[in-house]
Amino acid sequence: MVLLLIEPLDNFSPAKNILMLQIRLTCENCDKALPNDSSEAMICSYECTYCQDCVQDILLNVCPNCGGGFEKRPTRPYADLSRNPPRKDKVFKPVKINKYLKKNKDIPPRER
Numbered sequence: 845m846v847l848l849l850i851e852p853l854d855n856f857s858p859a860k861n862i863l864m865l866q867i868r869l870t871c872e873n874c875d876k877a878l879p880n881d882s883s884e885a886m887i888c889s890y891e892c893t894y895c896q897d898c899v900q901d902i903l904l905n906v907c908p909n910c911g912g913g914f915e916k917r918p919t920r921p922y923a924d925l926s927r928n929p930p931r932k933d934k935v936f937k938p939v940k941i942n943k944y945l946k947k948n949k950d951i952p953p954r955e956r
């Protein structure tokens with residue numbers, strides 16, 4: 845079977861010919877707005893994006909999608925936003941069963 849990729853990758857920058865960090869504008873768990881300049885946006889190494897409250901109080905610094913830890917998301921300079929805009933579609937997957945939480949919550953992220 846041949847799969848054709850007809851949608852352009854939304855984190856591919858034609859301007860720079862590079863893959864860039866996805867700026868996702870909402871918390872994946874609670875849908876809180878996390879604009880580019882938010883100081884509350886946290887990401888894992890795969891760019892799963894959550895608000896600081898969810899990371900601290902619900903996820904206990906364990907990404908429910910990959911088991912990794914979170915760091916504060918960098919802010920993209922305003923001058924770059926028109927060329928390299930935030931991701932347009934929303935990722936909204938409220939956490940129900942977190943199979944990684946039990947396994948990883950007591951292990952520091954860099955030792956998982």
Ligand SMILES: [Zn+2]
Pocket residue numbers: 871872873874875876894895896897898899
């Ligand atoms: Zn949240």
Ligand SMILES: [Zn+2]
Pocket residue numbers: 888889890891892907908909910911912
């Ligand atoms: Zn993740």
